[in-house]
Every structure is written in structure tokens, then in C-alpha cells.
Amino acid sequence: MAELVGPLMRGALASLGIDAVTPADTGRAPVESCDLIIVGGGPAGLAAGLYAARMNLKTVLVDGGPIGGQLLNTELIEDYPGFESISGGDLASKMGDHARKFGLDIREFEPVEAVEVRPGGTKVARLESGRELHAPALVFAAGGRPRKLDVPGEAEFAGRGVSYCAVCDGAFFQGQELAVVGGGDAALEEADFLTRYASRVTVIHRRGQLRAQPILQARARANPSIDFILGARVREIHGNGVVSGVRLERDHEERDLPVSGVFILVGFLPNSLHLPAQVERDAAGYVLTGRDLQTSVEGLWAVGDVRAQLTRQVATAVGDGTTAAVAVSQYLEGLRDRRRDVALSPARERASARSET
Ligand SMILES: Cc1cc2nc3c(=O)[nH]c(=O)nc-3n(C[C@H](O)[C@H](O)[C@H](O)COP(=O)(O)OP(=O)(O)OC[C@H]3O[C@@H](n4cnc5c(N)ncnc54)[C@H](O)[C@@H]3O)c2cc1C
Numbered sequence: 001m002a003e004l005v006g007p008l009m010r011g012a013l014a015s016l017g018i019d020a021v022t023p024a025d026t027g028r029a030p031v032e033s034c035d036l037i038i039v040g041g042g043p044a045g046l047a048a049g050l051y052a053a054r055m056n057l058k059t060v061l062v063d064g065g066p067i068g069g070q071l072l073n074t075e076l077i078e079d080y081p082g083f084e085s086i087s088g089g090d091l092a093s094k095m096g097d098h099a100r101k102f103g104l105d106i107r108e109f110e111p112v113e114a115v116e117v118r119p120g121g122t123k124v125a126r127l128e129s130g131r132e133l134h135a136p137a138l139v140f141a142a143g144g145r146p147r148k149l150d151v152p153g154e155a156e157f158a159g160r161g162v163s164y165c166a167v168c169d170g171a172f173f174q175g176q177e178l179a180v181v182g183g184g185d186a187a188l189e190e191a192d193f194l195t196r197y198a199s200r201v202t203v204i205h206r207r208g209q210l211r212a213q214p215i216l217q218a219r220a221r222a223n224p225s226i227d228f229i230l231g232a233r234v235r236e237i238h239g240n241g242v243v244s245g246v247r248l249e250r251d252h253e254e255r256d257l258p259v260s261g262v263f264i265l266v267g268f269l270p271n272s273l274h275l276p277a278q279v280e281r282d283a284a285g286y287v288l289t290g291r292d293l294q295t296s297v298e299g300l301w302a303v304g305d306v307r308a309q310l311t312r313q314v315a316t317a318v319g320d321g322t323t324a325a326v327a328v329s330q331y332l333e334g335l336r337d338r339r340r341d342v343a344l345s346p347a348r349e350r351a352s353a354r355s356e357t
Pocket of ligand 1: 079
């Protein structure tokens, strides 16, 4: 029979005189306990898991699909330190193997239906399978996904000219002509950024007016390498193996714009809906965190693309996971100390009462 409570919590419970042996996890009990639950097995969750497991916390990581997250949608990564060029799939496997080596319990194809905070502060990951994971700490690393245009050619040319991330892929388009689809802050910032590489960038927006802040609009308009096509919709992305152009519709007329790359920057959807209502989010749904990446709920951290921050990159996701794991370890230590103090206080009171008489 396996003990399902991790060493730190076992110590804390023992100090309270509670026997921490719980039902076996062999065959997966309906309710399992551990020190730390990690929801999401992208770079942020895997980094948190590696650090936590290496710090001897009994950690269970669940992912709704295979581990890797957005890495699995990325052809080549050339900006993760230590790897001049590596496929997203290879980097995902390496991260998974590394974390497993330190004892991380990774469970793939285990979607989380909801995260709950029970009275007393226990964090619960309710799995779609009907089982539950319980722990005093939870790191939420569910990432997000770029909003799609859903036009013909978008999926076919993803990674072959269609991109959702200028910082990630801009450098692949040196001296080429590009289209940026979108009219918000991200679209204009990224269009400006892409002119470092591209010979010309055309911003295509479906409305007659851009939505971006005036200062970003002014900067983009002042950039001689940026053109604008407003009030136009992308109907198709075409090419032959790689992107060669987009078909646009404006005022019921269609035309082709020849480009080698299309950056679709029409929004990003953070996967934060599974969190309880008391976890504070910004207007776009990104989770707000403090300096140690703890959310507005004690014992619940948010890391990587799901949290509000300046950039969304593999390196920042990994950094987030690292910070959160260290913070979790300190939190569990503190929890243990607090519980030991509570357990000792009646004895202390009795001792002090005796000394006063
Ligand atoms: C096309 C593309 C190309 C990119 N290229 C680069 C690049 O070249 N360099 C770079 O640094 N960055 C790149 N990025 C960004 C980078 O991939 C992300 O910043 C990074 O993957 C974020 O990691 P994460 O762990 O926060 O989230 P994700 O990678 O999104 O992982 C989240 C994980 O959570 C899981 N999950 C979600 N909901 C649930 C649930 N309810 N239950 C259980 N599991 C759940 C998902 O299945 C997923 O595995 C790219 C992104 C995209 C989309």
C-alpha cells in the first residue's frame, strides 16, 4: 500500500498526531493526496515539476493531452538558450524525460475539469475521469492558445509561413515581405518589430479603424516599411509547400497580396476558465500574480502563458515554473511550521499555566 501524502505534509500531519497513510494509488484511488499538483505539462509546468520533484516534494503533474503544450505546435525553436536550433517536439521530450528522471509523476491525457479550493485551503484538481487530486499547493500552468482566423490554408501552412509569434519566428523572414493580420496593440507592436527583418510589412485589419493605442498607431504609421490595408478580410492563405500570398476581400472585391509569411495576431486565449472565481484575472482572462507568482488565493500559483506578463516565451515559462516551485517549497515549509506551532500551543499554554501557579 503506497503512502500518497508527500514527505513535507507527512511531517506536518505527524506533528499534529495525524496518521498520514491514505489509500493506495496503485490502480488510482478516486481521491489521491500529494504535496503539489501541477496542472499543465508545457514548459512552465514541466520546469515547475522538475524543480519540485528534485526538492523531494511529492508532485503530480496532469495534462489533458501529451506533455509539451505549445512546443508541439512549433516547428523549430532557435531562441531557447543552449539549443541553437531544436524542434518543438524534441525539446518537449527532453523536458519530460529530464523531469521524470527526478521522479516527477507525469500523467498525460488526464484533463482537469475544475480547480477548487476547499475549506481549510486544500487545493483540488477535479479530473474529467471523475478522480480528484488533493494537495496544499497547486501550480496552474495551463497556458493558452492563439486565436485563429479559421480560413483555408491557415492550418496547412502553420509553421511554413503562418505564425502566431513575431518574437519567435520573425528572424526566419530576413529581407522578405510579410503580412500581419490584426489591428490591436499586439498586431501593431509586432508589425513594428518585424520590420527589423522584413523588407515590407502589410498590416491587414478587418475594420476601417485600428484598435491599438494611439501611440502604437503613430509609431507604426511613422515606420516607412509598414503599409496598411484596412476594412479587408483574409479569405485564404495560399502557397506551394510554403506561403506565397494571401487572398483578401475588400468592398466585395477580391485580390491577392504576395507575401512569404503571415503573422496572425488577433488575440490569445489564456486557459484560465478552470480556476475558481476568487482567483483574480485581468480583463483578457490572464491570471494576476504577485512577485513569487502566487495568485490572489494562498497556495495557488499561476505560471507561463496563462498569467499576465510582458512576454510569452519558452524561456519565460521555464523561469516562471522555477520561481513557483521554489516558492511552493518555502510555502509548504511555512505551513508545516505553522501547524507545528498550533499543535504545540496547548502544551505550551499548560506549561506556562503550571509555571504561573
Ligand atoms: C506556433 C507557436 C510557435 C512558438 N514558437 C516559439 C519559439 O520559437 N520560441 C519561444 O520561446 N516560444 C515560442 N512560442 C511560445 C511558447 O510555446 C509558449 O510561450 C510556451 O509553450 C508556454 O508554456 P506554458 O507551459 O505556459 O503553456 P503551454 O505550452 O500552452 O502548455 C500548457 C499545457 O497545459 C495543458 N492544459 C491546458 N488546459 C488543461 C486542463 N484543463 N487540464 C490539463 N491540462 C491542461 C495543455 O494541454 C498544455 O500541454 C510559440 C508558440 C506558438 C503557439
